[in-house]
Amino acid sequence: MASSGARRRPLAVPQPDPALSVPPRVGEQIQRLRSERRMTLDDLSRAAGVSKSTLSEIERDKANPTIAVAWRLTTALGVSLDSLFAPPKTPEAITVAGPHDTPTLSGHDEKYQLRVWGPIDLAGKFEWYELILPPGGALVSAAHEPGTREHLTVLHGTLEIETAAIVKRLKTADTARYAADAPHTIRNSGKGEAKALLVVIHG
Template sequence: MGVEGQDKQKMLQAGALALSGQLGATVQRLRKAYNLSLSELSSQSGVAKSIISQIERNETNPTLATIWRLAQALDVSIERVLQTTEDGPFLEKTSKADTPILVSDDGKCRLEIIGWIKTVEWLQCYEFAAAPGGVLESEAHQRGSVESLSVRDGELEVEVAGAKSSVKAGETLRYRCDRPHIIRNLGKTPAQATMVCILKAAVME
């Protein structure tokens, strides 16, 4: 690996560390805001107390499933808000600093989780950004699921089961995501898009 490659690797590691640190701080801040102990959050989320502690101290890189379980557990206060203010408007704002971010294996793609945690089992929303050459490989979602990718800047290529299609700025591509699928930025400029995943549960209802 040359000097340029080493610098790039250091940048990716630094970025991953920064994102990890943000996640740990967010989990700890929300847990304390809700007056939850590590044991109580572990009980509500199904995530081991030791894992939560490691996440808060930035000593581990949690899986997406773990992040979802913690997020759902930390969102219990929303139900109380809705129950106590049934006749009033419901407004909830999330700051950019508190928006969870996922990074692809190659470090070139970022997914900001902008959807509401309460809908994650049937509707997921993300802000997607891919640097030139970025590749996001995703496992199959549950059978019958559909993904919608609306590109704002650049051009992306989507591959599903060997079939490929490109989607440019101003276009939206919908495709089955109940099989492994890949999103690539083959262009020379960054690409940005909004991604919405509708899971089978929504279709069934």
Template sequence: MSMNDTPEIGPVIQRERKARHLTLEQLAARSGVSKSMLSQIERSEANPTFAVLWSLTQALKIDFTDLIAGGVAHRQANPIELVPVAHTPEIKSPDGAWKLRILSPPALAGRMEWYDVEIAPKGRLESAPHAPGTFEHLTARSEGLVVETEQGRQELGEGETARYRADVVHKILNGGAEAAHALMVVLYE
């Protein structure tokens, strides 16, 4: 391909979709790009925007540069997905009382989520009620954590797990003098 040639994107998208045994409908659902637009792209009848191409590369788990270069070097997809620390999303309280690292994949949001929890000394993580039927499972990786809901209070020792309704106001407190750590799993009904 010379510097002036337009990359053949359609055939690459189609080849990568078929290599993953995806139908047009399945790739449309994963990418948010309509089935008719996908079909036009694969037949090289449409000139997709950068945003559309980005959505497709993310859905197919291919590098954007591979797409533009004419295809993914025929390499096997890694059967183990690795998320680098720098790509692990974090939520921090404005006052520095707590930090949540989101460990679950985005596709599971609203069904099942898991977090690495860090609460500063004497800090608290307060939550409004989640959707009806939601439960949290908090496993303490250090001493000092306490779970409180309107239904009770429970202190946790290192390694212990508290399971509680999260469809009510609830909070996790760190009564210790050191930062407290836990793993939290949230299950939505």
């Protein structure tokens, strides 16, 4: 029989998860989603039917949206309402994309093949590709936005780059750097397949 003077152990009180005690930064989430979709404040304001001033206050976490306003914003952004309040996922330290995860673009009549190595969220800012051209194949490009530059490194074979009425011939391991805000063409001038790394830095 236990002594009447024995002390009872205090009941363990569960501690709240610190992550759950911090409210989600809804405004920050909305701003991130809008930026990813390249929408301006005006674009999202019109699409969601929310005034620009209100949207600006929400994005700066100066005001909390009602459920109705949050629903209109998420609908305009193409995401579910619950995803807006979900805690952000911790990014993986290393992500690996296999061959089947790499999009490939083929030109008309298979005159070129572009393997998109850059992540989709950098499209329109910084892009890099593996360019494969059969003999006589060519990648013909219209002018990109002002200030855009391309960097072309030949990995195998022989290529020609033509821009502004100037033609330069490149061999394996050569790199050409040129303005891409004018029409330009990359052409395989050799007898075998050519392969190159193409980096596009948008202005």
